[in-house]
Amino acid sequence: MDPRRTPNAASKPKVRQVGFVPRNAPPEPPARAPSYPAEPSSPPLSDSPAGNSLSPVMIPPPRHLSDNISTFRTPAVPVPESTRRRAYHSPVVGSYDPAESLLGTSSPVPSPPSSGRLIGDGEFSEESWLRRSNSAKFASSFPGGGFDLTAVKAVSAADLASSVNLKKTVASDVNVEKTIEKSEGSALEVNNEAIPSSKPLKAKPTKSERRALQESQRAAKAAARAEGNKSTAAASGGVASVKVSKQRTQKKAVASAAPSVAASEKKGSDRALEKDRKKDAPAPRMQFDEKSRVEKAKRRAVVNQTEARNRVELFRHLPEYEQGTQLADLESKFFQLEPIHPAVYKVGLQFLAGDITGGNARCIAMLQAFQEAIKDYVTPPEKTLNRDLTAKISSYVSFFTECRPLSISMGNAIRFIKNRIAKLAVSLSESEAKASLCSDIDRFINEKIIVADQVIVRHAATKIRDGDVLLTYGASCVVEMILLYAHENGKQFRVVVIDSRPKLEGQSLLRRLIAKGLSCTYTHINAVSYIMHEVTGVFLGASSVLSNGTVYSRVGTASVAMVANAFRVPVIICCEAYKFHERVQLDSICFNELGDPDAVIKVPGRMDVNYLGSLRNKENLQLLNLMYDATPSEYVSMIITDYGMIPPTSVPVIVREYRREQLWI
């Protein structure tokens, strides 16, 4: 990540300033404080790839600011802080992470044009601050990401140890009681959270890590007990000392295993932040081979699907159900269901039955169902809209997931909605809030899907010349729009539609194209190497584009792209930017969706092919109906998004910029 990221950052310093500088967001100085000293004091380390992206280190500050950042943030911006930052900061502004420039009210390079976009209220900036730090965390999930945290940690651990004291005292002076409670609670609680979250990062650190954790835990407890009755100042001192001891143990760990410390930082971070981050970080997906969790989920489930027989061993971690067994039952329950809004229920059943397919269609249907639900929503007494509505949406989402696993694009849309709900100003009345949410959803659909498609179509049409033979696979609505648009504009070209079982989506696309008078060739995926000789370009849709450039799309896309690549035919992926995701994936097995296994056996229209009908119950016959696959980025020549035409290596840039921009919608 780092080699890639640095040049990007360098090339887009302006964007960053535009996005953040003008916002007047009160800087998060304490955050900065620890990271800055690190830089000058240990140049060799900061030279290392990770040294560049200090952002993760900034996570700690909000921890002390815990609940009401807004109240004490202003006082917490101590003057010395900003001067200090400036002193350290000024030479490196451009190359820093977005998070950094957030602090930049007083940063030396405020850019004037950005002021137009600015929303200055404190709440918003808080939100965006959290967001930013989230994105920093996402960044750390990139291949090299682990280093980010860790190396920085290594750099700054020493400084932290000392600076934490200072920070602590500043924070605690402002809001003593709260911080004490908070930090005591969170010190213990976060510890618990830190362990699982640290796992993915490194296995190595665990031993020293754990020791550090235990020590600090013990220290925290002792401190709490000892100083429970003492004055606030003393308490805060105690907390600070806990922190310090933590840092010290950490330092030890650093000494032994420098890159492994990442996790321990987390334990210090605030609970609220942690929670928020969890909310919109790519949550660890449910692994369906974990029995207990699956059981739990089943008890809550509205849709009780029967599990398919003879599961493929390799895909135990994914849900696989027999299809069509529950539909009638669920339909009959339509009027009885209390907790689920009818619009949501209807769309869910449509997902289940397969009436709505395609990333965009599903996403729009879901958003519109949410819109309906929000319109009919009434805040129950003694509850706040923000929290209760979020919970409602979450329950709807889990219902959708039961019907059919969510696509990544839908996940992004949900994240957007939740974000909007969380950001609603408290001053808004309920009807105002609802109206604003509905219009937000409308705008999302319009800007991110409909207009985005139009932009993509314009871009892609420039790549179609007379005499071209364009190949497409399956039925992507964007690709269809591109082909129709080019045809309407008088381009002379031929289309090759490749199709595959069991969905045979290509047939419907073929039907629509022919009805519009396009000249088409139709064949199945096995014949793709036969037809590829005459093809001049391959246009493919995508369900999602992951930040390592992998294209996650209908199963078979990878094969088509691979054959095209072998025949030196350019492969162009058309995908709206809202489908981009910071997740990474290398193969098609870790995450996927399994369709109805019986669809593999049945070949519609071919009565002669029915060899396996009688063997369905045999133990040693398994059927696998994969829905998606991951196309490696080296097969992709270009990705056309609403932001323009980019190489697959630039996906992380879009993901990052897009995340930031999403806040402005």
Next chain:
Amino acid sequence: MPDVQALVNEFLFKLKKRKIEGSQATARQTAVLLRSVISQQRIPYTHQAAALIDAVKAVGERLVLANPVELAVGNIIRRVLHIIREEDLSLTSVAMAGLDLSAVSDDEDETDQDDHPVLSAAAVAAASRNTLRPPSLQTLLEDLPDSAAVPHSSSSGGDSEGKSKSADKSSRSRKLKHDVIEAVNELIEDIDTCHEQIAEQAVEHIHQNEVILTLGSSRTVLEFFCAAKEKKRSFRVFVAEGAPRYQGHLLAKELVARGLQTTLITDSAVFAMISRVNMVIVGAHAVMANGGVIAPVGLNMVALAAQRHAVPFVVLAGSHKLCPLYPHNPEVLLNELRSPSELLDFGEFSDCMDFGSGTGSPLLHVVNPTFDYVPPKLVSLFITDTGGHNPSYVYRLIADYYSTDDLVLQRKPASVNSVQT
């Protein structure tokens, strides 16, 4: 004669209508037919071998034309021609060896008198070596110096013998025919047993807990798996269904019936699954001289995916599938387009196609090829009934089975050649 003609016509009809499934069945039937052609052929006193060759070529040409894509027919015809030439050669050399001993002063041989015994001995050695296949590369090198001389001596020897020794004629002609039919019988037996011979090698290639992917159906592959299974190897097979014929379903059914762990996947999932596969084992339609494979459609895709993930791509092929031709544009020239109805039902798209206002060129083409060409660089290994071979070695295998005179089966130039030599 007439009954042979009837047989030939019947076989031609079957070939034209694509009634025969699989290259093994085709190869066997071709061999059986040629055997009856040979046995019914009346042999003249002179040029016996040439007469047989002519007769076989006459039939062969028609058979090949009936279904040029079924390369096994041509292969078997060439094999039979090769057998005739070899038998003729060995007979002549044996006769000549006797000739040299008894009548050294014969007029015809005066010119190259001192040369002759050596030559004939070499010819005998070469012939005997040729009949013992597989020959090593070394014998090839040894053969090289006199390879040009051997065919010459054989035909001239035949001529001289025919002229001088009329008493032997009838017995010799009967002997030649008899030997040829014997050899053709051996060939038929070879074809029949090639599955077993290939399957015998299964344990050397499939180990415990292996995950194997295959596409479509092939009897060779099925027997290969079963042989490994019988040897108590437990492994897992992913079968891609092989649209649009869905032979994979058939293979899966057979494998399940024999107790193998089988997973049926769609063809589109091949790329997704191949990263978890240890080996791809497939059958072939024909193996070309450069090591390329004419295979059921879809295998090029599988081979590319296998190459990307460094998974060995193993092709099982009986020796009757070895074709001595080099492919030129094989995707088109050695391919066959099947009925579009396998992909789209007839009339399914009539509603959206406006035939009345059509400009003459139809809007919709449906392409349904039967075969794929897998270039040699994508193949890791060939397993034939004579063992495993690299793609680069195939040309050498072919040299054992075919004589260079027969590579072109068109009769006009071919007959001129064969008579002249």
